Every structure is written in C-alpha cells, then in structure tokens.
Amino acid sequence: MLSALLRQGSRSVTMAMTDNSEHAGYNAAVESFRDEEYPMLRGSIYLDHAGTTPYPRSLMERFTKDMMSNLYGNPHSVSASSQLTTSRIQDVRLRVLQFFNADPSDFDVVFVANATAGVKLVTDAMRAAPSGFDYAYHQSSHTSLIGVREEARNSVCLDDQQVDAWLNGNSPFQGEGDNYIDGNVLFAYPAQSNMDGRRLPLSWAKQLRDHQPASQSKRTYTLLDAAALAASSPLDLSCSDTAPDFIVLSFYKIFGFPDLGALLVRRQAEGVFGYRRYFGGGTVDMVVSVKERWHAPKSQFLHERLEDGTLPIHSIIALDVAMDVHNQLFGSMRKVAAHTSFLSRRLYEGLTSLQHGNGESVCTLYSPDPTTETLGAGPIIAFNIRNSLGAWVSLTEFEKLATLKNFHVRTGGVCNPGGIASALGLEPWEMRQNFSSGFRCGAENDIMAGKPTGVIRASLGAMSTISDVDSFVAFIVEFYHEESLPAVVRPEPVLWAEEPSRLHIDSLFVYPIKSCAGFRVPSGVDWEVRQEGLAWDREWCLVHRGSGQALSQKRYPQMALIRPTLHFDRGELRVTFAGLIPEHLPRQITVPLSNNPAMFQPVGCFRSMSSRVCGEEISAQTYLSEDINSFFSGVLNVPCVLARFPPGGQGKSMRHSKALLQRHQTSHHRNRISIPGAFPGPATPPDSPPDSDSECMQRRILLSNESPILAISLASVDALNSEIKRRGGGKEVSPAVFRANVIIGSRNTQTSYAEDKWSTMRIGHHDFTMLGSCRRCHMVCINQETAEKSEEPFVTLSKTRRFDGKVWFGSHMGYNPGRKGVLTKETQHPTIRVGDAVRPDVDS
Numbered sequence: 001m002l003s004a005l006l007r008q009g010s011r012s013v014t015m016a017m018t019d020n021s022e023h024a025g026y027n028a029a030v031e032s033f034r035d036e037e038y039p040m041l042r043g044s045i046y047l048d049h050a051g052t053t054p055y056p057r058s059l060m061e062r063f064t065k066d067m068m069s070n071l072y073g074n075p076h077s078v079s080a081s082s083q084l085t086t087s088r089i090q091d092v093r094l095r096v097l098q099f100f101n102a103d104p105s106d107f108d109v110v111f112v113a114n115a116t117a118g119v120k121l122v123t124d125a126m127r128a129a130p131s132g133f134d135y136a137y138h139q140s141s142h143t144s145l146i147g148v149r150e151e152a153r154n155s156v157c158l159d160d161q162q163v164d165a166w167l168n169g170n171s172p173f174q175g176e177g178d179n180y181i182d183g184n185v186l187f188a189y190p191a192q193s194n195m196d197g198r199r200l201p202l203s204w205a206k207q208l209r210d211h212q213p214a215s216q217s218k219r220t221y222t223l224l225d226a227a228a229l230a231a232s233s234p235l236d237l238s239c240s241d242t243a244p245d246f247i248v249l250s251f252y253k254i255f256g257f258p259d260l261g262a263l264l265v266r267r268q269a270e271g272v273f274g275y276r277r278y279f280g281g282g283t284v285d286m287v288v289s290v291k292e293r294w295h296a297p298k299s300q301f302l303h304e305r306l307e308d309g310t311l312p313i314h315s316i317i318a319l320d321v322a323m324d325v326h327n328q329l330f331g332s333m334r335k336v337a338a339h340t341s342f343l344s345r346r347l348y349e350g351l352t353s354l355q356h357g358n359g360e361s362v363c364t365l366y367s368p369d370p371t372t373e374t375l376g377a378g379p380i381i382a383f384n385i386r387n388s389l390g391a392w393v394s395l396t397e398f399e400k401l402a403t404l405k406n407f408h409v410r411t412g413g414v415c416n417p418g419g420i421a422s423a424l425g426l427e428p429w430e431m432r433q434n435f436s437s438g439f440r441c442g443a444e445n446d447i448m449a450g451k452p453t454g455v456i457r458a459s460l461g462a463m464s465t466i467s468d469v470d471s472f473v474a475f476i477v478e479f480y481h482e483e484s485l486p487a488v489v490r491p492e493p494v495l496w497a498e499e500p501s502r503l504h505i506d507s508l509f510v511y512p513i514k515s516c517a518g519f520r521v522p523s524g525v526d527w528e529v530r531q532e533g534l535a536w537d538r539e540w541c542l543v544h545r546g547s548g549q550a551l552s553q554k555r556y557p558q559m560a561l562i563r564p565t566l567h568f569d570r571g572e573l574r575v576t577f578a579g580l581i582p583e584h585l586p587r588q589i590t591v592p593l594s595n596n597p598a599m600f601q602p603v604g605c606f607r608s609m610s611s612r613v614c615g616e617e618i619s620a621q622t623y624l625s626e627d628i629n630s631f632f633s634g635v636l637n638v639p640c641v642l643a644r645f646p647p648g649g650q651g652k653s654m655r656h657s658k659a660l661l662q663r664h665q666t667s668h669h670r671n672r673i674s675i676p677g678a679f680p681g682p683a684t685p686p687d688s689p690p691d692s693d694s695e696c697m698q699r700r701i702l703l704s705n706e707s708p709i710l711a712i713s714l715a716s717v718d719a720l721n722s723e724i725k726r727r728g729g730g731k732e733v734s735p736a737v738f739r740a741n742v743i744i745g746s747r748n749t750q751t752s753y754a755e756d757k758w759s760t761m762r763i764g765h766h767d768f769t770m771l772g773s774c775r776r777c778h779m780v781c782i783n784q785e786t787a788e789k790s791e792e793p794f795v796t797l798s799k800t801r802r803f804d805g806k807v808w809f810g811s812h813m814g815y816n817p818g819r820k821g822v823l824t825k826e827t828q829h830p831t832i833r834v835g836d837a838v839r840p841d842v843d844s
C-alpha cells in the first residue's frame with residue numbers, strides 16, 4: 001500500500017532499501033522494543049526529536065526504583081545520605097566527561113538547567129570582564145545564542161564566507177574593534193543547526209585560537225552549541241587542543257529525561273569566569289557579611305564556583321540511569337548516528353522525489369542534501385509544500401491535518417531566525433514588515449507577500465524507524481500530492497475588446513510619498529498588487545505640523561522634486577531633492593522600509609492634531625526623527641513631518657475608495673454607445689446607482705485620493721496632445737503629469753479614450769475592475785520634472801473632456817482577486833510587470 005502510494009506520488013522513487021545489515025538489525029531491534037519501551041508513542045508518529053525526545057519505560061522504572069531504595073540527602077554534610085549523594089554526583093560528572101571522550105584534566109562539567117542556561121553563564125562571565133567583550137555568532141544560531149549580543153560591546157552575525165575571512169585573519173570587528181586594544185572576543189555557533197540539520201566544522205575553534213591576536217589582554221574564545229548535534233551523534237572532545245572553549249547541551253534531547261543540561265569548559269579557558277560577580281550558596285568557602293564585606297570562592301574546581309545553590313541532585317542521578325538505559329537499548333551514539341542519518345537520507349529522498357502530476361515538486365527542501373555534505377547532516381529535514389499550481393501550503397493548515405493524523409512535527413520559525421531568513425530569502429525589512437502586519441511566532445497567518453514565514457521540520461531520533469519515515473512520506477502524498485490539475489477558477493468568459501494584443505503595460509509607477517515624485521518600477525520586476533493598490537504606493541505622506549493636513553502638490557508644487565526611490569536590498573527608502581537644497585541639509589535621507597515602532601511618535605501624543613487626507617480624518621504614524629523631518633521641512637520650507645500609513649490598519653488607520661462610475665460612463669456601460677472623446681453630450685437622465693457602487697465603496701486604499709490604482713492610456717495622452725496642438729499650439733504634456741500607476745501602451749489612436757468604456761481589464765494573469773474615470777484639477781499642469789506650472793493640459797481637457805461640468809482623464813481601478821477557490825502561485829502573490837498584455841472587456 002505504501003509503495004503504491006509512493007509510486008503514485010513520484011516518477012522515480014528510488015529509495016535505497018536497507019542497504020546495510022547493521023541498519024536493518026538496528027531498525028528491527030527498535031521495532032521490537034518500541035511498543036514496550038515507548039507506550040506513549042502508540043498511535044503516533046513522533047518526528048520532533050529536535051524539540052525533545054521521548055523517554056523509555058526502563059529509564060523511568062529504574063529511576064523510580066533507585067529513588068525508592070536509596071536515601072539521598074543534600075550534599076553538604078557528613079551524614080550517610082549526604083555522602084551518598086556526593087559520591088553519586090562525582091561519578092556522574094566523570095561519566096558525562098567520558099560520554100564525550102573528554103579528559104577530566106582538560107575539561108570540567110558544570111551542571112545547568114539546559115543549554116540556554118550554559119550560554120548565560122558564559123555570557124555573564126564575559127560581560128563582567130573590565131572591558132566587556134565583542135561577540136560574533138553564526139547565522140544558523142539558535143535564538144538562545146543570538147540573545148548574547150545584547151550583553152556585548154559589539155556584535156556581528158556571520159555567514160560561512162565571513163567566518164572563512166576571519167579564519168584567514170580578517171577580524172569581523174575591524175573598524176569598530178580597532179578602538180579597543182583589550183577585551184575578549186566570543187564566537188558562538190551551533191555544531192548542528194536545529195533548523196535544517198546543517199553541520200558546521202568543529203575545526204573552527206582551533207583555527208580561531210591559532211589566530212589569537214598578539215595582545216595578551218584580548219583573547220578569542222569559542223562557544224559551541226552542541227544541543228542539536230549531541231542528540232543523535234557522538235561528540236568527541238578527546239583532543240583538547242582542537243576543542244572549543246565552552247560547549248553547551250541539553251540532556252533531555254539525548255535521553256528524553258532528565259531535564260538537565262551541561263556546560264563543558266576547557267580548563268584553559270576557566271580564567272574567563274574569574275570576573276563573575278554573583279556567588280550563590282555552595283560556591284564559596286567563606287563569606288563575611290556583618291560589618292565587613294568579603295568572600296572566598298571555592299577554588300579547586302570551576303563547577304564548584306558556578307553551580308549556584310543546591311544541585312539538581314535527583315536529575316543528576318536520573319542522568320546516570322539514563323545513560324545506562326540508552327546504552328542498553330541503542331548501543332553507542334555512533335550507532336544512533338548511523339541509524340538516524342540513514343533514516344534522514346530516506347526521508348530526504350522520499351520528499352524530494354515527490355512530484356505532482358504536472359511534474360512540479362511537492363516539497364521544497366531547505367536541508368542540505370545529506371549525501372553530498374562533507375560533514376554529513378543531522379537527521380532534521382526542513383521543508384515547505386506547494387500545490388501543483390505553485391501556491392505554498394499554509395503551515396497552520398498543514399499542522400492541523402498532521403495533528404489530526406497523529407504526526408508530531410514542528411512548524412514555524414523553530415527558534416532559528418537567521419537560518420529561516422536565509423532559507424526563505426526573507427530580508428530583515430520583510431521580517432519587520434511581517435511583524436508589523438501582525439505576524440508573530442506561532443501566528444496563524446503564515447504566508448505573507450507570497451512567501452512562507454516558517455518551515456515544516458521533521459526530525460528523527462534514536463527510536464525512529466523506517467516505518468515512521470515511510471508513513472510521513474505517505475501522509476504527504478495522500479493529502480498534498482495532486483495527480484491532476486485542479487480546475488483553475490477562471491474569470492467568467494469575457495468578450496475582449498477588438499484590439500486585444502496591442503495593449504500592454506508601457507510602464508508602472510508608484511508614489512511612495514503622497515504627492516511627491518513617482519518611482520518607476522524597473523522593467524523585468526514583478527510588482528505586487530494588493531487590495532489597496534500597487535505595493536508601496538502612497539504609504540507615506542507629509543503632514544503639516546500646524547494643521548495636520550497632508551501636503552499636496554496642488555499647494556506645494558515643489559513636492560514634485562522630492563524623489564523617493566525604493567531599495568529593497570538595503571531595506572530603505574532613499575529620498576533626494578531635485579531642487580536647491582538649503583546648506584545645512586544633507587543631499588539625501590533614508591527611511592527604513594521596515595515598520596519599526598520605535599521610530600514613531602507614540603500613539604496619543606499626536607492626537608491633538610490627527611492628520612487629514614483629502615478632508616478625511618485619519619490616524620497615521622508620524623516619525624520622530626528630526627533628521628527626517630527637518631529634511632522635508634527644509635526643502636519645502638514648510639513645517640512638516642513624515643507620516644506612514646501602512647497597509648492592514650483598522651478604524652482611522654484604514655481608508656476606502658471613493659471612486660464611482662461616472663454618469664457619462666454608466667450610460668455608456670448601459671447603452672453601449674461609443675462616446676466621441678469630445679464635448680459633453682446632452683444631459684443624461686438621472687442614473688440609478690451604478691452596479692458596482694457598493695463594491696467600490698468597500699475597497700481599501702492607502703493615501704491615494706480616491707481609488708487603489710490609477711491607469712491612463714498613452715493613446716489618450718497622444719489624442720490630448722494633438723488636440724492641444726490643433727487648438728493653439730500649446731506645449732505637449734508628458735504622461736507623467738497624470739501621476740498614474742499603470743500606463744497602458746498602444747500608439748493606436750483608435751484606442752484613445754477607449755478606457756472610458758472598459759468595465760474590467762485583465763493584466764497578465766490578473767483581473768481588475770474599472771471603478772470609473774478620474775476627475776482632474778489644475779494639478780495636472782505641474783511639470784513633474786521641473787515643478788513649473790503651465791496652462792495645459794487643463795485648458796484643453798476642460799474643452800474636450802468635460803462631462804457633468806467636471807473634467808475627466810484616466811481610470812480608477814482595483815484588483816479583483818476573483819472567486820475564492822484554488823490557490824495558484826499567481827493568486828497567492830499577485831504581481832504585474834512592464835510588458836504584460838492588457839486585455840480590456842467592454843461588457844459588464
């Protein structure tokens with residue numbers, strides 16, 4: 001049944017069956033004792049060993065027996081119970097060192113609550129040194145390593161190339177670090193990533209040590225996070241010369257129980273702890289506290305000075321039992337490693353080979369291919385699922401189904417922000433953007449802007465079996481493999497206008513700051529279309545400090561010279577001014593694209609002057625930065641502040657489209673008479689409300705005046721320009737004066753003003769609803785290059801394009817996501833680009 005499913009789900013399932021009798025024997029042994037030893041796993045498939053590992057029955061039984069038959073006292077007296085505890089703990093300490101092949105004369109073991117507590121002990125000591133420390137951490141680090149940076153003088157996050165550069169003698173702290181002649185450096189990295197199982201070279205520790213700076217007062221230490229690696233692999237510390245200085249791990253990840261961790265310290269690095277200030281009970285030989293202040297730390301062993309308060313004695317004894325039982329059930333860690341890496345290769349191959357009926361891959365894997373990694377890879381497979389049309393499967397939806405089917409897997413950011421960001425290609429500003437749009441660790445909305453925000457992580461452990469892996473692959477096949485394409489929900493059949501192929505997108509513009517210059521979308525770039533309009537259009541505005549009114553070119557034509565450009569690689573909006581810049585101001589300022597709450601006036605402080613856009617009261621977030629605000633105030637010579645109105649707001653942080661089909665349009669829509677783009681005809685009888693009225697009232701917009709998107713056609717601009725010339729030789733105008741988002745190309749004059757009659761439009765893959773013509777004012781007379789005003793085109797427009805006493809040019813429109821149904825790559829993240837075909841429909 002399974003192989004049938006697999007065959008169905010894949011073209012070439014070439015799963016190497018048990019290729020080695022040792023693995024077969026191991027697997028069979030686990031199969032035989034699993035039900036007995038792990039009764040809690042019955043009916044479940046446990047694939048979250050990177051989270052924690054289940055504990056065997058024998059361990060719990062033997063531990064209970066030990067507890068019931070011995071009396072363990074607090075190890076601070078000479079009573080028999082106290083002595084028993086002391087000697088057990090000494091034995092376990094030694095046994096832990098042996099487990100990692102570490103010589104007691106080279107290493108000491110400090111018992112801690114978990115790996116994180118070990119990291120904090122090292123951090124505390126490094127910070128207490130007189131000059132503090134500089135901190136570097138690898139980008140695959142667990143959150144618990146990243147937090148160390150908050151205690152450091154300087155910190156940097158390094159990728160592999162940057163680590164290599166460091167190993168070749170280029171300190172990542174050059175520049176900043178040069179100012180400091182002393183102070184230690186700490187480099188931390190995981191032996192294995194808890195996100196995707198990638199392993200990092202243990203040799204880095206020695207290589208860095210060999211690069212010690214000449215200065216004796218500045219040393220580089222390495223902290224190895226072995227929490228993920230140690231869970232299923234041997235960690236060999238037999239050579240203290242090459243070993244890291246500090247190693248942290250959690251025993252529950254290896255044995256399932258007890259909840260205990262260790263910090264292993266290379267004795268050569270013990271000096272670091274000399275600056276630690278706090279001392280707790282059990283760590284001192286004498287304390288004087290009345291009248292004088294003095295204490296003598298214990299001096300023989302490091303662990304005596306670091307283990308504050310009563311040791312977790314029962315847990316330490318449980319650890320002893322855990323090591324016995326683990327050894328009996330699974331043999332050595334080497335065997336566990338061989339078995340788990342065999343299973344993870346099988347899982348990796350199983351998932352990579354799954355293909356939908358149309359040949360598209362079902363799974364996108366982020367873990368390294370275990371067969372090609374020189375260091376091998378941990379038994380952790382991180383991936384996401386797509387449907388046959390390329391849309392990502394939501395993690396929360398996956399999780400619900402997996403839970404229902406009793407699979408235990410982890411989804412989300414898995415406490416590894418750097419690993420996730422690099423696997424998913426998330427830029428810092430996108431992560432902050434997602435955060436400010438409401439995304440949180442464990443949030444429901446996990447696909448944002450067409451990208452997943454987390455991964456599915458399946459991880460294997462000592463008691464995993466071949467059948468666990470196969471059932472998981474079969475589960476994916478059963479629920480996510482699509483043999484035939486789902487019926488794509490197509491828009492209703494449309495009657496395309498006569499000249500379908502001639503129309504295309506000539507150019508796309510967004511106006512990041514309302515009323516300032518446009519940013520031309522580079523050709524070849526897919527630009528996101530949202531309900532509110534094109535991404536990044538009118539997200540910012542300038543607000544008058546006195547009146548709270550949003551500034552507009554109508555009153556301040558110089559705003560046309562404020563030129564914002566979007567730089568996604570740097571995550572910034574750069575703003576320059578094309579006019580004369582007052583001397584004290586910079587030529588350019590940058591505003592982060594990420595929506596960092598710290599940059600804004602706290603809500604409430606600005607209430608006395610809530611902003612107004614087009615007469616409508618809104619609540620935008622105003623920037624605090626004087627650098628930013630004085631730039632705008634200075635170049636315009638108007639006291640103003642920058643404000644942001646990000647998508648996704650509620651209440652006064654949300655606006656709706658006011659565009660309506662005009663009477664001249666509704667009548668044409670109804671009667672389908674073509675209008676001569678000339679004079680107003682006889683007054684049409686009063687119209688009943690247009691059909692799409694209620695719909696456009698509900699469309700959300702940001703800071704644009706009326707509608708999500710404004711389109712113009714070059715054919716209409718051409719027609720207008722010929723009319724301007726014909727009527728008296730005024731100057732031709734550039735399409736830029738209309739400040740449109742979508743500029744439709746086709747120099748065919750037949751199509752001039754054809755857009756008045758369109759009711760829908762398809763651009764590339766996407767449908768848009770036309771929301772009515774755009775009413776014009778004299779702002780179209782501002783030359784967008786020079787900010788100078790002229791008479792045209794308003795004079796000619798008012799002679800040729802006046803209906804109902806108002807002047808019209810261009811069309812409002814909004815994205816129409818179509819009927820809810822099958823998700824495709826396109827509908828999940830709708831985009832348009834320059835050159836896309838434009839196919840209008842005149843029938844509604």
Ligand SMILES: *Cc1c(COP(=O)(O)O)cnc(C)c1O
Binds near residue numbers: 228
């Ligand atoms: C689990 C894990 C940690 C954290 O361990 P705690 O027991 O929660 O302190 C740190 N790093 C890695 C790589 C891990 O897998």
